[in-house]
Amino acid sequence: MGSAEAIRTENLAKTFPGGVEAVRDVSLAVQEGEIYGFLGPNGAGKTTTVSMLTTLVRPTRGRAMVAGLDVVQSPREVRQEIGLVFQDSTADGELTGRENMELAGGLFGMNRSECRPRIEELLTRMDLVDAADRRVKGYSGGMKRRLELAVAMVHTPKILFLDEPTIGLDPQGRAGFWRYISQLRREQKVTIFMTTHYLDEVENLCDRIAIIDHGDIIATGTSDSLKERVGGDVVELRVPATSPDLTTTLGAVPGVREVSRDGAVYQVRCPRAEGIVSPLVRACDAQGVTIEGVTVQRPSLDRVFLALTGKAYREEGYDDGRAAQASAFGGRARRGR
Amino acid sequence: MFLPLRSLLKREYLRWVRAPTWIVAGLLSPILYLLLFGQAFDLGKLVPPVPAAQTGLTAALLGAPNYFSYFAVGMVGLVAVTSALFAGTGVIFDKQLGILQRTIATPVRRSTIFLSSLIFRGLLVVLPIFIVLGLALGFAQIPGLAGLTVTQTIGATGIVEVLVAIFVLAIAFTSLFLAFGFLFARVESYFAVVNLLNLPILFTSNALYPYGTSPQWIQNITAYNPISLAVDVMRENFFGSTYYAHPAYVYLGGLVVWAAALGVMALLLASRALRTK
Ligand SMILES: Nc1ncnc2c1ncn2[C@@H]1O[C@H](COP(=O)(O)OP(=O)(O)O)[C@@H](O)[C@H]1O
Numbered sequence: 159m160g161s162a163e164a165i166r167t168e169n170l171a172k173t174f175p176g177g178v179e180a181v182r183d184v185s186l187a188v189q190e191g192e193i194y195g196f197l198g199p200n201g202a203g204k205t206t207t208v209s210m211l212t213t214l215v216r217p218t219r220g221r222a223m224v225a226g227l228d229v230v231q232s233p234r235e236v237r238q239e240i241g242l243v244f245q246d247s248t249a250d251g252e253l254t255g256r257e258n259m260e261l262a263g264g265l266f267g268m269n270r271s272e273c274r275p276r277i278e279e280l281l282t283r284m285d286l287v288d289a290a291d292r293r294v295k296g297y298s299g300g301m302k303r304r305l306e307l308a309v310a311m312v313h314t315p316k317i318l319f320l321d322e323p324t325i326g327l328d329p330q331g332r333a334g335f336w337r338y339i340s341q342l343r344r345e346q347k348v349t350i351f352m353t354t355h356y357l358d359e360v361e362n363l364c365d366r367i368a369i370i371d372h373g374d375i376i377a378t379g380t381s382d383s384l385k386e387r388v389g390g391d392v393v394e395l396r397v398p399a400t401s402p403d404l405t406t407t408l409g410a411v412p413g414v415r416e417v418s419r420d421g422a423v424y425q426v427r428c429p430r431a432e433g434i435v436s437p438l439v440r441a442c443d444a445q446g447v448t449i450e451g452v453t454v455q456r457p458s459l460d461r462v463f464l465a466l467t468g469k470a471y472r473e474e475g476y477d478d479g480r481a482a483q484a485s486a487f488g489g490r491a492r493r494g495r
Numbered sequence: 496m497f498l499p500l501r502s503l504l505k506r507e508y509l510r511w512v513r514a515p516t517w518i519v520a521g522l523l524s525p526i527l528y529l530l531l532f533g534q535a536f537d538l539g540k541l542v543p544p545v546p547a548a549q550t551g552l553t554a555a556l557l558g559a560p561n562y563f564s565y566f567a568v569g570m571v572g573l574v575a576v577t578s579a580l581f582a583g584t585g586v587i588f589d590k591q592l593g594i595l596q597r598t599i600a601t602p603v604r605r606s607t608i609f610l611s612s613l614i615f616r617g618l619l620v621v622l623p624i625f626i627v628l629g630l631a632l633g634f635a636q637i638p639g640l641a642g643l644t645v646t647q648t649i650g651a652t653g654i655v656e657v658l659v660a661i662f663v664l665a666i667a668f669t670s671l672f673l674a675f676g677f678l679f680a681r682v683e684s685y686f687a688v689v690n691l692l693n694l695p696i697l698f699t700s701n702a703l704y705p706y707g708t709s710p711q712w713i714q715n716i717t718a719y720n721p722i723s724l725a726v727d728v729m730r731e732n733f734f735g736s737t738y739y740a741h742p743a744y745v746y747l748g749g750l751v752v753w754a755a756a757l758g759v760m761a762l763l764l765a766s767r768a769l770r771t772k
């Protein structure tokens with residue numbers, strides 16, 4: 159991982175004509191080589207933020223640097239350095255996968271001999287070799303998503319932007335897609351900025367996260383650090399019913415924040431469960447109590463979101479987000495054919 | 496600029512060759528016009544075969560030896576409009592499918608995107624025009640069929656004037672309809688406006704029938720109609736300048752002004768549609 163910044167924004171904001179404050183204040187920094195998750199419910203301003211970072215929407219206030227370039231001052235140079243996977247599939251269904259990739263290469267000024275090996279490599283990586291010469295309109299949802307990735311990577315961008323890339327995929331398809339993304343990051347050394355409204359996605363995939371709600375960043379950090387902020391992990395210990403009360407004993411173990419008892423089950427809160435389980439077990443042993451069972455619960459981002467916003471996180475109604483994306487270009491959203 | 500332009504043109508071409516119905520229908524309709532309307536209707540038959548009346552007919556047909564010859568040249572204008580009608584639909588579909596957005600997100604110049612549409616759609620206008628002219632000339636060689644008879648010897652200048660007129664006419668109408676493609680988000684709105692324009696453009700021209708009989712105000716419009724201007728360039732070269740107030744290049748000049756104006760309008764609407772919001 160490099161140490162340079164791939165993306166930096168300062169108080170980035172966008173108010174659409176008509177007064178919709180889609181993004182109010184977004185300041186964040188993404189390091190080179192990271193997978194950065196941009197998490198938020200529908201209508202939070204994720205697509206608008208990505209559109210500003212990718213020069214498709216002009217910020218109303220604030221600044222954004224992408225690959226060291228100002229998105230307003232040098233939009234063409236920024237475009238040369240980035241790859242983009244939209245919420246909706248944008249490959250041309252009448253063209254084959256390979257033709258779509260050749261088109262992308264040509265648009266970035268690559269000639270045939272530059273394109274060829276790169277396209278073969280990406281087709282192999284994305285498991286699209288067999289489908290490469292078939293028209294994209296016959297591809298499955300998962301294949302289309304992989305092709306979008308391949309198309310976005312043809313010109314070897316430094317930064318890849320993915321806007322809700324797994325929307326519309328089934329759980330298996332999503333898990334598969336994550337594997338391809340991790341693989342890309344490993345092999346192509348590309349920084350990835352991805353938006354999502356799936357909590358599990360950022361937990362499993364992203365090095366760091368920003369949570370956006372109503373156009374404002376409400377938290378940034380690693381998924382662990384965010385969880386620590388809402389009380390950290392919970393270690394649950396089950397002891398024989400005949401045991402003496404252990405509340406004080408457990409509370410005295412270094413690192414323990416809070417102990418609560420429910421019959422023979424103790425709940426021990428601590429910032430991180432690692433390294434605290436064996437001291438807990440030893441403390442019980444010292445009291446002559448043999449532990450019958452241990453479980454560790456990590457808080458979900460669900461709870462993080464609830465704690466930060468006071469609202470439960472909902473995963474519904476993605477259609478309005480799609481409509482908003484297309485309407486920025488005077489078009490109407492249309493679901494894939 | 497060259498590599499991106501070539502890639503965009505190749506995409507248009509691939510989409511085109513993969514829609515055979517579209518191609519066949521597009522090329523067949525002008526042929527049907529020529530075969531059906533052109534053969535069925537002969538304005539000359541309405542005129543009594545007396546010398547005075549026949550001279551009047553020749554004047555009305557601006558020197559053309561028969562109505563089919565007059566009409567076949569006018570068909571160039573009709574085909575230019577009817578083929579260009581669809582020029583803006585591709586842009587609208589690209590908007591709706593996000594393909595335009597994907598293109599905008601690359602370093603390709605906005606003017607290159609516009610140019611690729613103009614070139615490809617323009618070629619789709621020029622192609623049926625040449626088919627129509629070729630067929631009409633061919634018909635003249637087939638006994639029993641009305642055909643386009645050229646009465647003048649056309650020099651190199653004449654050929655250049657005719658070819659330039661055809662290309663410039665194609666640019667003018669392709670620009671016009673492309674502009675609406677960049678303007679509208681929906682095919683329905685697009686065709687509503689295009690259909691509204693389509694007939695007035697055709698019927699205020701002298702493409703299909705002599706306009707000596709129409710009221711003066713219509714004649715004034717007709718004289719400046721881009722179709723009339725293109726058709727005048729061709730008819731004057733094919734049938735002689737007796738009935739024309741100006742040499743052909745004057746009409747050609749007028750047509751170039753039209754094409755430039757419509758081209759600039761389309762470019763402005765395109766850059767408005769493609770700019771960062
Ligand atoms: N072009 C636009 N014009 C007006 N409002 C818009 C436009 N694009 C998005 N919005 C509004 O801005 C807000 C944020 O939208 P968006 O960035 O698409 O959210 P997300 O991607 O997180 O779902 C929404 O309220 C949306 O309706």
Ligand SMILES: [Mg+2]
Binds near residue numbers: 321
């Ligand atoms: Mg969105």
